[in-house]
Amino acid sequence: MVEYNAGKASELKDGQMKEVTVGNNSKVLLSKAGGQIYATSHKCTHYGAPLVKGAFSSEGRVICPWHGACFDVKTGDIEDSPGLDNLQTFKVTIKDDDIYVEVDEAALKSGRRPPKCKVNPSPFNEDDVVVIIGSGAGGNTAAEKLRENGYGGKIILVSRESYLPIDRPKLSKSFGFSIDKITLRKKEFYDDLFITLKLGTVNILLFYCKVDPTSKTVTLDNGEKLKYASLIIATGAHPRTIPIPGIDLKNVYYLRTYDDYKNIENAVVGDEKKNLVIIGSSFIGLEVSSISAKKANVSVIGMEKVPFERVLGEKIGTVFQKLHENEGVKFYMQAVVKGIEPSEIDSSIVGAVTLQDGTKIKADVIVVGAGVVPSTEFLKNTPGFTLERDGSIKVTEDFKVEGLEDVYAIGDIARFHYFETSETLRIEHWSFAENTGRAAADAITTKKITPFKRIPYFWSNQLSKGLRYCGYASSFDDVIVQGSLEEIKFAAFYARGDKIVAVASVSLDPIVSHCSELLRLGKFPTATEIRNGLDPLTVSLTA
Structure with missing residues (x-):
């Protein structure tokens, strides 16, 4: 020392x-x-x-x-x-x-x-096992947090991917990542924490394992049966498909896994500029546009008036559309895709996208970014589980599945009570999934119910600009802007009545981080105060 x-x-x-x-x-x-x-x-x-x-x-x-x-x-x-x-x-x-x-x-x-084992769990008590289905943000974090909290039983982390857990948000931020560059932890880390990895043991697209809450078992695709004391379901989501002719042609891609990422990279990056059509104008679609704009002729098709309209509002969406247009990206908004036509040279490969109004857009590569669906289909007929209309699962304050003992659902599939607006929500953010994983691990190790008071926070890279967003605005009446939309240096405040429910910013760090804490503390200024020019950074973060 x-x-x-x-x-x-x-x-x-x-x-x-x-x-x-x-x-x-x-x-x-x-x-x-x-x-x-x-x-x-x-x-x-x-x-x-x-x-x-x-x-x-x-x-x-x-x-x-x-x-x-x-x-x-x-x-x-x-x-x-x-x-x-x-x-x-x-x-x-x-x-x-x-x-x-x-x-x-x-x-x-x-x-x-890094987290370390507080106790040596080996040799394992075979009656004290936590099985985690899914190795994404929530599942991986839950496994680590269990050990950090001193859990001494066996931990089994089941993954549909054949590779170690990765930093998934990077897949849409840049081309050129090797799998090693985005792997969160080395194999030795999991060995040191006595976390048993079962990689590639369920269907790559959907989880088809069987859960039996009565016998407390999980049966994997390969027939292996795992007995659990506690079960954490962290299966995440999979890309939403669109039922149109030609969707199964070659060179039509979705972005969720590292294999998806490499397929898109190999199809887009090359000596000759390809025609890339992106179906979907939200964050995945526009992030793919961002990393492809200098490498391909990019066209974006969206159903909204402007990109991000539902999440960020028309004023902010217009800013980002212009930013992309300045890089040569073409937008087809308020448009509906009719079908995908094959190439005239090879009928197995895409050649164009046709819109309902008859517009035809030449395409060598298509990326579909039409949102995601909770990967819970395998639970549809499982006794004890009730899936919501969107496939999500209702959970209690500690992310326990309603009506089941020792079974937790976290991340993209969990529908929970959001303390800030008293809504029941499902949130798909990476960091939020990690927070739910920690919450489930805390519940298992402490046996206490702790109110989950976390403010959602996400970020997006749009060409040269970084967007930050905190809170959650499932709906809003007004968007109050401080700063300059023209200079793309602003903060946007999303109001519902006189209450601010979310904040977004570009080039004004740390305003969103400060605002996230104000929301958590219940100290956020009113919409009226923000309209009158109050700077939230001047509001103290004293509890």
């Missing part, structure tokens, strides 16, 4: 953060909450954002400015995803007015604290 002088205590006020250099040009984050000074690593463990530029609450919560990951500065522990690991924490001593930080050099260099 080495002790470094990190400045004057009197210069750090309550509710403030400060990044300081210690040792051989290393940095730590100092923060003061409740009169106490804390020292942690200074970068978010998601993508490395400087936490000092984020938001900081009086409860000791620091929120990343980029993607909303949240950490407790007192413990370094993750409070909200998408932080991958906890922060490192360092002992602080005040001598006279000087701050001294005691650091372990290895911990200072790594800046992150």
Whole structure:
């Protein structure tokens, strides 16, 4: 351990953060909450954002400015995803007015604290098993959190993919990723946590395993039967298909798995510019447009008036449409696809997309981004399970399936009570799925029901612009804009009556991270105050 002088205590006020250099040009984050000074690593463990530029609450919560990951500065522990690991924490001593930080050099260099087993669960008690179906955001995080919480039983993580869990959001952010570059953890990590992986053991498109809540068993596609004490269903969602002629032709792709990603990349990227048609004008479609605009002739077909109209509203959607049009992307909005025609050269491959109004769009490659459907079909006739109209599953506050003991549903398939608006929602965000995985793991290990109070947060890369969004606006009466839509530097506030239910921004970090904490604390200004020009950043994050 080495002790470094990190400045004057009197210069750090309550509710403030400060990044300081210690040792051989290393940095730590100092923060003061409740009169106490804390020292942690200074970068978010998601993508490395400087936490000092984020938001900081009086409860000791620091929120990343980029993607909303949240950490407790007192413990370094993750409070909200998408932080991958906890922060490192360092002992602080005040001598006279000087701050001294005691650091372990290895911990200072790594800046992150991965989950570890608190107990050695081997040899396993075969009657104490958690089976997790699905290795996406929720399932993978639940497995890690179980071990971090001290769960000593066996953990079996079942995956439809043949590869280790990946950082799925990256699939629509750029071409050129190898599987190793987006794999969240190495195989040794799961071995060290005694997490048994069963990769590629269910159908690649849908989960066809059988669940029997009475006997507490899961039977996989290969006939293997797994006995569980607790079951976490984290099967996620699969792309929605559209029932039109030609949809089964070659070079028609969906984006969900790494194999999908490589197929699209191989079809789009090359010496000759291809004609890429994207069916769907929401986030997956426009992110594919973003990474393809300089490599292909891109056309986007959407049913709305402008892209993102349902989620972001017409004013904001228009901004993003113009941004893409400036890069040569063509839009066909308020349009319905009639069918896909084969190529004149090869009848097995796409050649064009035909719209209901007769418009024909030349196509060498098609990407369908028509939304997703919960992967719960395998539970349709299973006693004890009731699927909602959209295929989701209603859950209690701790994400337990209503009416079943020891069975949890998390992530894209879970329909839960959202405390902020008192609606029953299903949310498809990556970080939110991770948060539900942690909630289920907490419920299993603590046996307590803890109110789930998390504000949804998502992000999207649109060409050169990064969009941040917090809250959830299933409907809104007005969109109040602060900043400049023309310069694409603004914050948009989504109002329902006089209540702000969601906030989006471009190029104004950390406003969305700050606003997410205001929403959580119930301190958000009224829509009237926002219309009158109040800057939410001036509203204190004191509980």
